[in-house]
Amino acid sequence: MTMMDALGLIENRSYLSSIVAADTALKAANVTLIDLEIIRGGYVTVKLIGDVGAVKAAVEAAKDAAESFGALISAHVIPRMHEETAKLIEKQKGRPAASPEGAKPTAKQEKEETGEQAKTEAVQEESPSPAATERNEENGQEKLTREQLEKLTVVKLRQLVRERKAMESATQINTAKKAELIHSLLEKMEKKE
Structure with missing residues (x-):
């Protein structure tokens, strides 16, 4: 988002009318849908950005569509x-706020980025590495140990389990x-050997 962008907001009393309003707005002008925020009581806010003229045209079209409901x-x-x-x-979209070009990230932004990096590394550690697994020549599936599965x-x-069909339903x-x-994965691997 740049400071030259316009923000368009359309608030409705139903999800259906909000979806129709968003679709109409996107078809009416060159705008970007950034959120469809569901608020308590059935209220939904459609948020659009784009250049000023496009957002005005899109909001007007969306307004007409929502009024028909x-x-x-x-x-x-x-x-x-x-x-x-x-x-x-x-911030409401969970993205770090845009900063002017060349500006250094704030301490809070650096901390958030570090946290995201740690989460990614934790997920990568969770999956067994190719070096730690054997290949079952018969079907090309990795043979995993109990420790890896744990x-x-x-x-x-x-x-x-779904991929290896280790359970029936x-x-x-x-x-x-x-x-x-x-247990079912280990049992399935033993049967394949």
Whole structure:
């Protein structure tokens, strides 16, 4: 987002009318949908950005579409957003706020980036490395040890069980505990040998 961008907001009383409003706005002008925020009580706010003329045209089209549902609460365009307003919108989307070119990241932004990097590294450590696994020549699947399986999350274990057809039904896979998933995978690997 740049300070030259305009922000368009359309608030409706229903999700359906908001989807229609967003679709209409995107078809009406060259704008970007940045969020469809669901608020309590069935209220939904559509947020758009783009150049001022495009956002005005898109909001007007979206407003007409939402009015046809009788769900429009309000619509507004903020031309040439202030830098602080742009930061507020970006923070709500979970992205670090845009900083002017050449500006150094704040301590908070550096801390957030470091945290994201640590999460990525943790996920990479979770998966067994190719060097730590053997290949089963018969079907090309990795042979995993109990220790490697213990390090995996339940979600990853369920994915492996599905891929290797180590359990019969989807219900059984979805309700199985970690120990059951590991047991079925080990049992399946022993049968393949």
